[in-house]
Amino acid sequence: MSLVRLVFLGPPGSGKGTQARRLADRFALVPLSSGDILRDEIRAETTIGKHAQSFVESGRLVPDDVISGVMLAGLRRLPRSAGFILDGFPRTVPQAEALDQGLRVLGLPLEGVVDFALDDAAILERITTRRICSACKTPYNVRFSPPRKPDVCDRCGAPVVQREDDREEVVLTRLDTYRRQTAPLTEYYSTRGLLYAIDAGRPPEAIERDLAAVILSLEAR
Numbered sequence: 001m002s003l004v005r006l007v008f009l010g011p012p013g014s015g016k017g018t019q020a021r022r023l024a025d026r027f028a029l030v031p032l033s034s035g036d037i038l039r040d041e042i043r044a045e046t047t048i049g050k051h052a053q054s055f056v057e058s059g060r061l062v063p064d065d066v067i068s069g070v071m072l073a074g075l076r077r078l079p080r081s082a083g084f085i086l087d088g089f090p091r092t093v094p095q096a097e098a099l100d101q102g103l104r105v106l107g108l109p110l111e112g113v114v115d116f117a118l119d120d121a122a123i124l125e126r127i128t129t130r131r132i133c134s135a136c137k138t139p140y141n142v143r144f145s146p147p148r149k150p151d152v153c154d155r156c157g158a159p160v161v162q163r164e165d166d167r168e169e170v171v172l173t174r175l176d177t178y179r180r181q182t183a184p185l186t187e188y189y190s191t192r193g194l195l196y197a198i199d200a201g202r203p204p205e206a207i208e209r210d211l212a213a214v215i216l217s218l219e220a221r
């Protein structure tokens, strides 16, 4: 079981979610995906879900105070000894500041931030071909890693679907949002000496190898 505390940063479709799940399984880390949490809240029609829905569906960012509140509440619920991977949060400088502040109070500072770098053409290609299990969230790709039975999850048997916001017109908004609001976080974290850059255009196994090396080096400190 690993105790490291990480953030995965990168544009939509860069493989953060897939790698967060793989590494979390392998090192017994808790994966916390802000997108998954918001989609669950929307499905359950909670107050947060109702507030977030129009933002998520149009590819815009949910207000900072809403998402920071949700994610910090999730972090406070973890056992003190748990390591975690934050996937998709923070996405703006104010969110990063709220996270720093929340983790300072808990006495559990971040140890590393991985930046998944991928160009826009590759992102569009990946996102428009990706699918996700509607229940257990296992990711698929219709070209490279389709489910064994069309549209049925290999793991849990639930329907495999395309996310509403993975349609091309919404993806273009999400990419623009990322470049304007989230990309500045690389500087925020590099000045704090936390940033590890990863070329996300390679096969998942190669990326996983690099990430495992980062985790092992952080554990060895």
Ligand code: AMP
Pocket (backbone or CB within 6 Å): 012, 034, 035, 036, 038, 055, 056, 057, 059, 060, 061, 062, 063, 067, 087, 088, 089, 090, 091, 092, 095, 165, 174
């Ligand atoms: P994702 O699954 O990470 O691509 O997130 C899907 C959508 O959820 C985003 O396009 C945003 O609308 C919303 N979202 C997820 N994480 C955040 C965040 N940290 N801040 C604001 N909105 C978010």
